[in-house]
Amino acid sequence: MFEKMAKYIRENLQLLIDQPVGTYCLRLHNDRVYYMSEKILQMAANISRDKLVSLQICFGKLTKTYKFQLHITVLDYLAPHTKYKMWIKPVTEQSFLYGNHVLKPGLGQITENISQYQGVVMNSMVDIPLGFGVAAKSTQDCRK
Structure with missing residues (x-):
């Protein structure tokens, strides 16, 4: 996943994780990668995994052959950091x-x-x- 992201934003990949408003993280849930703040992650820990439908922003998904595909929802986060x-x-x-x-x-x-x-x-x-x-x-x- 980081290889696909680095294809667009190169050395600015660290800027996605270390935001000025707090620390963000990437989590895998049901073959989808979500981008969320650590505060949301702590709140989601109280919900069982089978009841949890989605988390904050979906960055992409893993295909059946485990290749990563970016979703269009990542565009607002890629655009400011792309070179x-x-x-x-x-x-x-x-x-x-x-x-x-x-x-x-x-x-x-x-x-x-x-x-x-x-x-x-x-x-x-x-x-x-x-x-x-x-x-x-x-x-x-x-x-x-």
């Missing part, structure tokens, strides 16, 4: 949200030094995080 971002033009936003690829003409801005196959967070032109993905080309290839 590499791409901004999409308003015309292309709808197409991206329906699951299509973003082509070069649909990119508004791109951060410097993105390598090929690097994890990026996709933003609208007004800095609203829309999703995350993998860059098929590096920054230098996109500028050509």
Whole structure:
């Protein structure tokens, strides 16, 4: 799981755990990974595991083959800490949200030094995080 998260936020992974408002932790429950404060964790300890449906924020789940998949709910927590971002033009936003690829003409801005196959967070032109993905080309290839 940390490998997937590090793909997007690199060295800022520690910032998710050590928040200024308190310490947060990641817990596995029913093949899902939840992100919660230690205060919520202590309160949830009073509830039996079979009665507990969900905890604070679901970061992702483990598949049957035990591969980790990030959920879209993690986007609000990844976006402020990510190093590499791409901004999409308003015309292309709808197409991206329906699951299509973003082509070069649909990119508004791109951060410097993105390598090929690097994890990026996709933003609208007004800095609203829309999703995350993998860059098929590096920054230098996109500028050509």
